[in-house]
Amino acid sequence: MIKKHxxxxxxxxxxxxxxxxxxxxxxxxxxxxFALMIAASVFDFCDGLAARFLNAYSDMGKELxxxxxxxxxxxxxxxxxxxxxxxxxxxxxxxxLPLVLAVFSGLRLAKFNVDTRQESDFLGLATPSSAxxxxxxxxxxFLTPDSFLAGLCRSVWFLPLVAAVLSALLVSEIPMFGxxxxxxxxxxxxxRIVFLVLAAAAIVCTIVLxxxxxxxxxxxxxxxILENLLYRIFAR
Numbered sequence: 071m072i073k074k075h076x077x078x079x080x081x082x083x084x085x086x087x088x089x090x091x092x093x094x095x096x097x098x099x100x101x102x103x104f105a106l107m108i109a110a111s112v113f114d115f116c117d118g119l120a121a122r123f124l125n126a127y128s129d130m131g132k133e134l135x136x137x138x139x140x141x142x143x144x145x146x147x148x149x150x151x152x153x154x155x156x157x158x159x160x161x162x163x164x165x166x167l168p169l170v171l172a173v174f175s176g177l178r179l180a181k182f183n184v185d186t187r188q189e190s191d192f193l194g195l196a197t198p199s200s201a202x203x204x205x206x207x208x209x210x211x212f213l214t215p216d217s218f219l220a221g222l223c224r225s226v227w228f229l230p231l232v233a234a235v236l237s238a239l240l241v242s243e244i245p246m247f248g249x250x251x252x253x254x255x256x257x258x259x260x261x262r263i264v265f266l267v268l269a270a271a272a273i274v275c276t277i278v279l280x281x282x283x284x285x286x287x288x289x290x291x292x293x294x295i296l297e298n299l300l301y302r303i304f305a306r
Contacts, residue, residue: 077121081134084113088142095149098157103150104209104284110142111198136179143201144175150208151229158224167230174237192246195239199291206287213282246298261301268293
């Protein structure tokens with residue numbers, strides 16, 4: 071039946087967006103690459119939605135989804151961080167250090183596929199969250215070269231440190247809440263309410279200050295990570 075192929079077709083759009091994003095990044099167009107990653111994220115969300123709605127799950131679809139995510143949320147964000155360093159004037163082997171993020175994204179995706187504990191929430195940072203934060207950072211720095219963040223990214227240590235921290239979070243065992251609600255689970259709990267309020271405040275501030283929306287994405291995912299880390303610390 072045709073309907074069983076619909077989720078896989080949507081996943082292929084995720085993959086195509088990631089490939090085009092890599093081309094854009096290599097041509098020195100982080101803003102276009104970021105837009106294509108946003109598109110990949112939408113397709114990544116929709117393929118799972120379509121699979122659930124149509125009850126069209128398959129082993130092939132699961133593998134295709136991971137391969138697509140590796141391109142869109144593994145290779146692309148790592149390349150963007152590396153390109154961001156090079157566009158900022160940092161050259162040589164140091165500028166390739168952020169590519170380690172691609173390796174750890176692959177490890178994260180492989181771990182997620184075999185870990186039955188991560189149905190609604192996550193253990194470790196999900197690859198789309200890491201990717202969108204990285205891409206938003208690269209895009210914002212490219213569009214605002216005189217900003218404080220741009221100054222940090224021109225140093226030889228900041229973006230490699232960002233890549234290292236994200237890599238560690240990807241393969242960590244730190245519990246991180248997801249926005250998918252399991253059957254029988256409360257629609258919103260304290261963690262999600264706090265996150266939504268802070269995320270809304272970040273978006274409003276970005277609009278009021280007339281900044282590019284990539285700053286809002288960067289702030290939202292930074293808030294998400296910090297909130298989960300704080301919950302982890304206080305839970306102990």
